[in-house]
Amino acid sequence: MSEVVTVRSLHSLYEKKGIDSLLALGEVTIFGWVRTNRPSGQLAFLELHDGTHFLSLQLVYTKDNPDFEKMAHLKMGASIKATGKIVASPSAKQPYEVQVSALELIGDVADDYPLQKKRSTFEFLREQAYLRPRANTFQAVYRVRSVLSYAIHSFFQERGFVYVHTPIITGNDAEGAGQLFQVATNGEHPFTDFFGKEAHLTVSGQLHGEAFALAFKDIYTFGPTFRAERSNTPRHASEFWMIEPEMAFCDLKGDMEVIEACLKYAIEKVVTSCKEEIDFFDRFIANGLKDKLQAVLHSSFAHMTYTEAIKKLEEAVKEGISFENKKIYWGMDLQSEHERYLCEKIAKGPLFLTDYPKEIKAFYMKENPDGKTVAAVDLLVPGEGELVGGSQREDDPLKLKEKMGQLKDMDWYLNLRRYGGCPHAGFGIGFDRLLMYVTGMQNIRDVQLFPRTSNALKY
Amino acid sequence: MSEVVTVRSLHSLYEKKGIDSLLALGEVTIFGWVRTNRPSGQLAFLELHDGTHFLSLQLVYTKDNPDFEKMAHLKMGASIKATGKIVASPSAKQPYEVQVSALELIGDVADDYPLQKKRSTFEFLREQAYLRPRANTFQAVYRVRSVLSYAIHSFFQERGFVYVHTPIITGNDAEGAGQLFQVATNGEHPFTDFFGKEAHLTVSGQLHGEAFALAFKDIYTFGPTFRAERSNTPRHASEFWMIEPEMAFCDLKGDMEVIEACLKYAIEKVVTSCKEEIDFFDRFIANGLKDKLQAVLHSSFAHMTYTEAIKKLEEAVKEGISFENKKIYWGMDLQSEHERYLCEKIAKGPLFLTDYPKEIKAFYMKENPDGKTVAAVDLLVPGEGELVGGSQREDDPLKLKEKMGQLKDMDWYLNLRRYGGCPHAGFGIGFDRLLMYVTGMQNIRDVQLFPRTSNALKY
Numbered sequence: 001m002s003e004v005v006t007v008r009s010l011h012s013l014y015e016k017k018g019i020d021s022l023l024a025l026g027e028v029t030i031f032g033w034v035r036t037n038r039p040s041g042q043l044a045f046l047e048l049h050d051g052t053h054f055l056s057l058q059l060v061y062t063k064d065n066p067d068f069e070k071m072a073h074l075k076m077g078a079s080i081k082a083t084g085k086i087v088a089s090p091s092a093k094q095p096y097e098v099q100v101s102a103l104e105l106i107g108d109v110a111d112d113y114p115l116q117k118k119r120s121t122f123e124f125l126r127e128q129a130y131l132r133p134r135a136n137t138f139q140a141v142y143r144v145r146s147v148l149s150y151a152i153h154s155f156f157q158e159r160g161f162v163y164v165h166t167p168i169i170t171g172n173d174a175e176g177a178g179q180l181f182q183v184a185t186n187g188e189h190p191f192t193d194f195f196g197k198e199a200h201l202t203v204s205g206q207l208h209g210e211a212f213a214l215a216f217k218d219i220y221t222f223g224p225t226f227r228a229e230r231s232n233t234p235r236h237a238s239e240f241w242m243i244e245p246e247m248a249f250c251d252l253k254g255d256m257e258v259i260e261a262c263l264k265y266a267i268e269k270v271v272t273s274c275k276e277e278i279d280f281f282d283r284f285i286a287n288g289l290k291d292k293l294q295a296v297l298h299s300s301f302a303h304m305t306y307t308e309a310i311k312k313l314e315e316a317v318k319e320g321i322s323f324e325n326k327k328i329y330w331g332m333d334l335q336s337e338h339e340r341y342l343c344e345k346i347a348k349g350p351l352f353l354t355d356y357p358k359e360i361k362a363f364y365m366k367e368n369p370d371g372k373t374v375a376a377v378d379l380l381v382p383g384e385g386e387l388v389g390g391s392q393r394e395d396d397p398l399k400l401k402e403k404m405g406q407l408k409d410m411d412w413y414l415n416l417r418r419y420g421g422c423p424h425a426g427f428g429i430g431f432d433r434l435l436m437y438v439t440g441m442q443n444i445r446d447v448q449l450f451p452r453t454s455n456a457l458k459y
Numbered sequence: 460m461s462e463v464v465t466v467r468s469l470h471s472l473y474e475k476k477g478i479d480s481l482l483a484l485g486e487v488t489i490f491g492w493v494r495t496n497r498p499s500g501q502l503a504f505l506e507l508h509d510g511t512h513f514l515s516l517q518l519v520y521t522k523d524n525p526d527f528e529k530m531a532h533l534k535m536g537a538s539i540k541a542t543g544k545i546v547a548s549p550s551a552k553q554p555y556e557v558q559v560s561a562l563e564l565i566g567d568v569a570d571d572y573p574l575q576k577k578r579s580t581f582e583f584l585r586e587q588a589y590l591r592p593r594a595n596t597f598q599a600v601y602r603v604r605s606v607l608s609y610a611i612h613s614f615f616q617e618r619g620f621v622y623v624h625t626p627i628i629t630g631n632d633a634e635g636a637g638q639l640f641q642v643a644t645n646g647e648h649p650f651t652d653f654f655g656k657e658a659h660l661t662v663s664g665q666l667h668g669e670a671f672a673l674a675f676k677d678i679y680t681f682g683p684t685f686r687a688e689r690s691n692t693p694r695h696a697s698e699f700w701m702i703e704p705e706m707a708f709c710d711l712k713g714d715m716e717v718i719e720a721c722l723k724y725a726i727e728k729v730v731t732s733c734k735e736e737i738d739f740f741d742r743f744i745a746n747g748l749k750d751k752l753q754a755v756l757h758s759s760f761a762h763m764t765y766t767e768a769i770k771k772l773e774e775a776v777k778e779g780i781s782f783e784n785k786k787i788y789w790g791m792d793l794q795s796e797h798e799r800y801l802c803e804k805i806a807k808g809p810l811f812l813t814d815y816p817k818e819i820k821a822f823y824m825k826e827n828p829d830g831k832t833v834a835a836v837d838l839l840v841p842g843e844g845e846l847v848g849g850s851q852r853e854d855d856p857l858k859l860k861e862k863m864g865q866l867k868d869m870d871w872y873l874n875l876r877r878y879g880g881c882p883h884a885g886f887g888i889g890f891d892r893l894l895m896y897v898t899g900m901q902n903i904r905d906v907q908l909f910p911r912t913s914n915a916l917k918y
Binding site: 006032033034051052077079113115130133134139142143145146149150153160164166167170181182194195201211214217218228230238249395409412413416418419420421423449452455459 | 465467490491492493509510511536537538565566567568569572574589590592593597598601602604605608609612616619621622623624625626627628629630631640641642643644653654655656658660667670671673674675676677682683685687689697698700707708854868871872874875876877878879880881882907908909911913914915916917918
């Protein structure tokens with residue numbers, strides 16, 4: 001009986017032990033899908049893709065084979081079983097190919113198959129979200145998505161962080177109420193029917209995470225979060241995954257050290273584990289991607305306070321740089337164009353911007369001794385703007401109570417400061433945006449599996 | 460400046476290099492919370508817990524210290540900073556302790572702190588869900604939760620499975636409509652407002668996962684799923700995490716091999732990484748737990764068809780075993796008492812029960828050649844009943860179409876069989892139930908962070 005192999009197992013054997021170990025395998029069996037099938041004269045070439053690796057495997061069969069005609073009719077997209085011997089093939093994309101003895105159709109492709117050989121647009125493929133993982137670009141996107149996810153887990157687990165599953169359905173109304181999805185039962189109104197109070201989908205696991213940081217010291221969440229925003233931009237979706245670490249006995253400085261280490265660790269894992277995918281993105285999606293990622297790996301992230309940033313922007317305006325939002329003043333919310341100027345032109349790389357005016361930041365951020373700013377940080381990166389947002393949390397129960405104002409049912413959150421509270425800090429990474437940054441993909445709809453935005457719920 | 464250490468870093472150094480390496484550290488600083496503080500005569504003992512390890516660290520301070528009185532007043536739950544030298548201490552729980560030179564209060568504990576030294580009941584602690592991770596049992600539960608989660612990821616990643624984030628908000632109505640949560644916006648009715656069609660919270664990522672298995676061969680999900688069930692049992696919650704792998708070119712036999720390997724891998728990781736926690740559960744929560752887990756690791760899971768199981772149950776009734784559900788017949792849905800009899804009395808260990816009547820299983824399961832049963836499997840385990848459910852999927856588009864019946868908007872799912880379909884199989888593990896099995900905890904509310912059940916949404 002011949003050994004069952006995959007494109008990945010062959011590739012990995014080749015990389016570790018060279019061509020001879022492949023030739024020694026004898027007859028092998030492999031399952032997968034037809035990418036191309038080109039009979040020409042006495043010889044035919046079939047490109048098999050099995051989803052285990054970005055690369056395909058070349059199968060070769062000849063007119064001698066009694067089933068040649070049947071084989072030659074196998075269509076793009078069909079699932080097949082192939083048996084044959086591995087031979088050296090310096091001319092193929094890979095240095096080996098399979099000389100087929102038997103090729104069996106498992107599942108045929110109906111004539112209305114929407115994917116065709118010519119390159120489909122991303123817009124078209126979005127409409128075929130259940131089939132697009134078969135396309136080259138999306139093979140790369142979703143594999144990097146998986147590798148990047150696991151890298152995030154590995155980073156935190158290796159550092160002893162406890163992974164917590166903060167709830168998706170929540171009764172907190174901690175981050176502004178306008179953009180929440182409510183949760184209802186059986187088409188019934190009011191929404192308090194099932195839980196006895198209004199329930200909605202979480203916008204952040206942070207507050208729940210803080211309770212666990214004050215028991216485990218270092219924790220992280222990695223799960224879905226939601227916004228009922230109708231904004232139809234390439235960077236917004238109604239459902240997206242967030243990573244939210246929280247660390248007790250940690251200040252803003254410690255927070256930034258973890259952010260920087262985390263991003264470098266994750267990018268390093270992707271560039272080493274997904275060489276072919278990153279090559280592909282660099283070549284076809286975002287020229288210069290590889291250089292950009294290498295630069296991040298070998299840089300020290302720059303630091304600047306908000307107050308310094310305002311000065312830099314004022315200088316820029318004096319020097320004739322024109323922003324769409326011309327008026328620069330202390331206390332303003334920085335726009336994307338300002339953020340990009342700061343990291344692209346001033347820092348020329350990732351930039352931690354810290355100590356924002358308290359009025360433009362969330363209630364839970366720790367007030368600095370100046371009474372005007374909070375210990376907040378945004379990480380700005382060239383080409384994207386904000387990639388990570390974090391802060392030290394307000395641990396003074398009196399100050400926090402004042403800032404919480406009208407928030408209901410949040411005594412427990414306040415109590416965390418009254419029962420053995422301590423300086424603690426955390427941050428949030430929008431996982432889908434990080435994936436866009438790492439792949440160079442320009443639309444969040446093209447890095448998620450089945451993106452959810454307003455009026456988009458086909459699958 | 461003294462080195463900042465954690466209970467885990469000390470413990471791990473001790474295990475790897477012995478006591479001398481600890482003594483060589485000189486003065487260290489450690490942050491954490493007071494578990495107990497017992498001044499007596501000239502000497503005082505403070506048990507510090509920092510959340511990085513199940514164990515605490517003993518701090519010793521003496522009346523010589525000018526701050527003795529202040530130290531002696533530190534209360535249970537207070538957060539502190541301690542500095543001192545590590546010394547050998549054969550009498551303590553750990554073979555070393557810290558001789559304190561300075562002890563500093565960081566965050567005090569208000570007098571209404573609900574956690575007290577005497578053991579609180581699980582019922583009481585459920586009401587204090589934001590504080591219970593500080594209690595011994597829940598330190599153990601949530602650390603195992605984290606280690607078990609990561610073990611699941613490691614198992615699949617090491618085998619080349621691609622991790623996919625299937626959507627939480629979905630428009631599919633594939634698994635029976637009665638128990639769904641709807642998603643609404645801004646308190647508005649009808650629920651079609653935001654997405655243009657009715658949206659609800661997913662009950663399973665399987666169907667979306669199948670689309671990705673047919674592109675990547677092997678994939679897995681690991682994310683939250685939902686049921687709007689009002690059943691108030693120790694095993695049901697409205698929100699819980701599921702693991703759902705899906706494998707192309709795989710039949711029921713391959714499916715079962717992965718289930719068995721996955722569970723053994725995950726349990727092995729937990730028993731080796733969480734020794735103290737499993738000891739604790741074995742001693743205080745579920746006597747015999749360690750033996751049970753070791754037995755699973757060293758067993759070959761048994762196999763039995765549903766038809767054989769019915770015969771065994773009929774024999775049992777003849778032999779005088781009395782079930783609450785007395786009538787045993789082919790075609791019946793097995794009840795928990797039957798499942799437990801089969802694995803506890805007949806198999807005496809984990810049991811794969813296969814090939815159920817098609818009428819009692821889901822539409823997407825592959826019909827067997829007998830026309831009466833489907834290629835389904837449930838894994839039954841002693842003490843719990845069903846732990847995993849899986850099946851080979853129906854890959855014949857005509858048969859599937861017939862079984863799908865009235866389901867709307869599911870053409871894409873059917874098309875997966877028309878566009879290069881192939882035999883594929885998968886399974887689902889309820890992660891919270893797996894955690895109950897591994898820890899011996901008896902109520903799902905005590906293994907989740909902030910459990911959601913009807914009328915329970917306090918945090």
